Amino acid sequence: xxxxxxxxxxxxxxxxxxxGPREGGGESVxxxxxxxxxxxxxxxxxxxxEQCAAQMxxxxxxxxxxxxxxxxxxxxxxxxxCQLHIDGGDVLYCEHFEGGCxxxxxxxxxxxxxxxxxxxxxxxxx
Numbered sequence: 001x002x003x004x005x006x007x008x009x010x011x012x013x014x015x016x017x018x019x020g021p022r023e024g025g026g027e028s029v030x031x032x033x034x035x036x037x038x039x040x041x042x043x044x045x046x047x048x049x050e051q052c053a054a055q056m057x058x059x060x061x062x063x064x065x066x067x068x069x070x071x072x073x074x075x076x077x078x079x080x081x082c083q084l085h086i087d088g089g090d091v092l093y094c095e096h097f098e099g100g101c102x103x104x105x106x107x108x109x110x111x112x113x114x115x116x117x118x119x120x121x122x123x124x125x126x
Contacts, residue, residue, distance in 0.1 A: 007092035008034040008056045008066075020083035027082040032089030035070035038063060057092075 014036050034056070041052040053063040077084045 005090045006058055006062075007090050008037065008058055009094060010034065010037045010056070010091045011094040012037070012040065013093075014086050017086045018083065019077070021081045023081075027080065029073055029076055029082045029084055030088070031070060031073045031084060031086045033086065033091045034089040035066055035073065036086050037091075038066045039070050039074070042067060 010033055013033065037056065038052060041047045041055060042049065047055070049063050049067065050060050052067075053060040056063065073084070076082055
């Protein structure tokens with residue numbers, strides 16, 4: 001039996017969950033919320049893979065794999081003109097997730113201690 005997947009801590013959900021060419025591309029490609037968060041932290045916030053791994057509370061090698069997959073998805077969208085949809089993944093939201101700023105306590109270098117799994121009651125669902 002395979003080991004269960006570890007939830008990745010996420011502090012921000014994308015403001016827009018779908019992107020695509022103006023002419024309406026034919027194919028559609030999916031990116032998970034944890035892939036989005038990895039791109040946000042490494043490329044947008046400027047964190048190293050090690051810092052990203054610590055914030056998302058997973059191993060650095062896991063972040064490397066997630067990041068590689070996210071980059072491949074983005075490249076496919078740009079080169080082939082595909083629609084991009086962001087949804088799903090094994091994520092655990094920061095306790096300040098409802099604040100909406102995307103800069104919860106995890107982004108400020110502090111640890112929440114508590115989080116909410118995707119799909120739990122009284123949560124914002126993805």
